[in-house]
Amino acid sequence: MAGVVDVPQQIQTDAKIVVKAITSVFHLKKTRTEPAREFIALKEINLEVKKGEFLVLVGPSGCGKSTLLDILTGLAQPTSGAVYIDGNKVTGPALDRGIVLQGYALFPWRTVRQNVEFGLEIKKVPKRERRAISDNFIHLVGLDGFADRFPHELSGGMKQRVAIARALAYDPEVLLMDEPFAAVDAQTRESLQDELLRIWEATGKTILFVTHSIEEAVFLGDRVAVLTPNPGTLREIVKIDLPRPRHNSDTRSSAEFGWIRRKIWELLQNAPHESRHHLNAVPVAEAISPTASL
Amino acid sequence: MAERRSGIDYYGVAVLLILWELAPRLGWIDSQFFPAPSAIFAEGAKLWADGTLVLHITVSLKRTFLGLLGATALAVPLGFVLGGWFPRFTRFLSPLLNLFGQINAFSLFPLFVLFFGIGELAKFSIIFWSCLWPILFTTIAGVQGVEPLFIKLARSMGGGRGALLVKVLIPGALPSIFTGVRIGATVAFLMLIAAEMIGASSGLGWLVHNSSVNYIIPRLYLAALLIALLGTMLNYSLHWLENHLIHWKTS
Helix, strand or coil, rough: CCCCCCCCCCCCCCEEEEEEEEEEEEEEECCCCCCEEEEEEEEEEEEECCCCEEEEECCCCCCCCCHHHHHHCCCCCCCEEEEECEECCCCCCCCCCEEECCCCCCCCCHHHHHHHHHHHHCCCCCHHHHHHHHHHHHHCCCCCCCCCCCCHHCCCHHHHHHHHHHHHHHCEEEEEECCCCCCCCHHHHHHHHHHHHHHHHHHHCCCEECCCCHHHHHHHHHHHEECCCCCCCEEEECCCCCCCCCCHHCCCCHHHHHHHHHHHHHHHHHHHHHHHHHCCCCCCHCCCCCCCCC | CCCCCCCCHHHHHHHHHHHHHHHHHHCCCCCCCCCCCHHHHHHHHHHHHHEEEEHHHHHHHHHHHHHHHHHHHHHHHHHHHHHHCHHHHHHHHHHHHHHHHHHHHHHHHHHHHHCCCCCCHHHHHHHHHHHHHHHHHHHHHHHHCCCHHHHHHHHHHCHHHHHHHHHHHHHHHHHHHHHHHHHHEEECCCHHHHHHHHHCEEEEEEEHHHHCCCHHHHHHHHHHHHHHHHHHHHHHHHHHHHHCCCCCCCC
């Protein structure tokens, strides 16, 4: 296989997460209309995330951002390259990374508390300690009084809060979030964003957040990594200098916010030519419009 | 659970009972063929008093439960192994399994008798067979239908095979498994009654058969009614159990 080089098991670094020359190739099987071919989901991605940083990956569907997140989680292996956390190579899933997925993925047979304690059970934390920890995180996400409810009794926004509490409960240093707010309505989404920033400031976690919304990326991130599709390439990393703490009410209306949003939109718009026609002739700007704050 | 029935639904039953009681007495129908409910009830009281009624009921129920338990004990683990660990082999096997599932257990009864004799084992086999397939199918479907995100999440937290099985696959597949148990129990009870009619010396099916041979018509009606009643109760109690075990299901 091309590009397979020996990757060291450890590297010297100050960064929390190092993504080093990640390439991910899928072999698509022959179909009736198309011959077997290789699909390059990610090509030579290099990225460093500092400890305590909030980094957002933004890009249209098909840019490989979910594949990258699966590799960071340890659930998928890259074709070449490696991911390092604290200088150690990631070889599989572990409790040093918490994940929050788009579809909540709350276990319907578990109460809010039992969902939050899931990772702690796998970690074999004793029951008494589990309870204290889950109480703490249920409080942190503002769900006091809902500990014994089942997921079907909660709204979408509340479910996502539970998912965040569950990912934080086993105290991972890194939080990986895959379009976590894509399924909730616009207003809930804004309040969850405010909430997430508050939680991030309170816990000091390193967060890697994937989204297809430019607005969300600019509002949340310290830096925004812009990915373009076919093959998934890291186009540019934009530093967001908006002052913190940020709030949806005033940050979004600032001139600087609009300017950065515009800049990222242009980066996606002016994606290299080869990537355009792959999107079935839909201009990238339409696939991911700046107004699609959703 | 089903919505609460209003009292009106039961008026129909009451009216029917009254008409049924009156018709033979007034000579509208032949009481030889249609004994009045009171006659059936009297027959029931008589059999209750000498203990035979309890005996037949318990024998039939015991056979049903033993067969159901045996089939569940085999089908559920087998379904997990096939559905969870060997999905491709399962796909390969599925036409064969479907064929087995389609075979009416009753048509195999002569074979069971041939192999196991006329004793309890033949009756156990017919119930075991009827329950095995629906439970196996729904277990396989249940395991394979567990939300992939749940599995992804558990794996991302470093959960091993054991944790995945106990904390995700079993609770995730439970609703589907229960559907199979309920279907199996209903079919099995019907099969049992039929089997008891041709090869038994006790049980409700035997009671029907014996009453018919000896021309004790009220007793025949009694047995038929009891079968209907027990079948309904079986179904309701499984529903009840399901609702208590799977209380988290929406609606």
